[in-house]
Amino acid sequence: MDMTRIRDHMxxxxxxxxxxxxxxxxRAMRMVPREKFVDPGFEEFAYEDAPLAIGEGQTISQPFIVALMIEKADLDAGDKVLEVGTGSGYASALISRIARHVYSVERHERLALQARERFERLGYCNIDVRVGDGSKGWAKAAPFDAIIVSAGAPEVPAALKEQLDLGGRLIIPVGGGEEQRLKRxxxxxxxxxxxxxxxxxxxxPLIGEDAWTAAHPMYT
Ligand code: SAM
Structure with a gap:
């Protein structure tokens, strides 16, 4: 399969x-091989505009939504960016091709370790991954030029607003129920x-101290 052609078409x-x-x-989307961020056996579906299961009840997000969130974050080459919800690592990989450095937090250890291995294999060395509750941000690395939250929060977590630099942009899905409003x-x-x-x-859902609790109906 010619993945470059399929990727360009997507x-x-x-x-x-x-x-x-x-x-x-x-440019970043033409560069990053999404097929390397899906589970084995799912490569042929990597360039459909759909989320795919990645284990732990989580998904790699739909390419269009990832593109929209990154576009709305208005990134520059010198930016320091936080992603909350590393998942497969695909969105952090895209951001790393645009910005100076990416800090990426994931609550599931297996996903965080797998994403870190993928970055190493692809030679993406400007991404730090941490296992933890991203609703609290990453205080030691703050302030950020942009923060992208890849899971839905009940409200905007205060720590994430505090960790924005002046002029910084926070992109986050907010709201109850299954559907949220994407906010900047x-x-x-x-x-x-x-x-x-x-x-x-x-x-x-974003599950954490300043987010939904693990009793959320979608939590697995
Ligand atoms: N950006 C990811 C990608 O490109 O594959 C997709 C993210 S997936 C839709 C949402 C991720 O957020 C899941 O992996 C989930 O475990 C993680 N998550 C949920 N709550 C979190 C929290 N409080 N801190 C860190 N990660 C969290």
């Missing part, structure tokens, strides 16, 4: 074709934030 059809024009994002929170001053609604999305 970018043209599902990403550019649906309105994502940020060249940083489309921009830090406009030491204690001021601007909030925008980017539309409806569907994410697995």
């Amino acid at each position: 970018v043209e059809h599902h990403v550019v074709g649906r309105g994502i024009h940020d060249q940083n994002v489309t 929170i921009t830090r406009t001053g030491p204690a001021t934030f601007e909030e925008e609604d980017l539309g409806g999305v569907l994410f697995v």
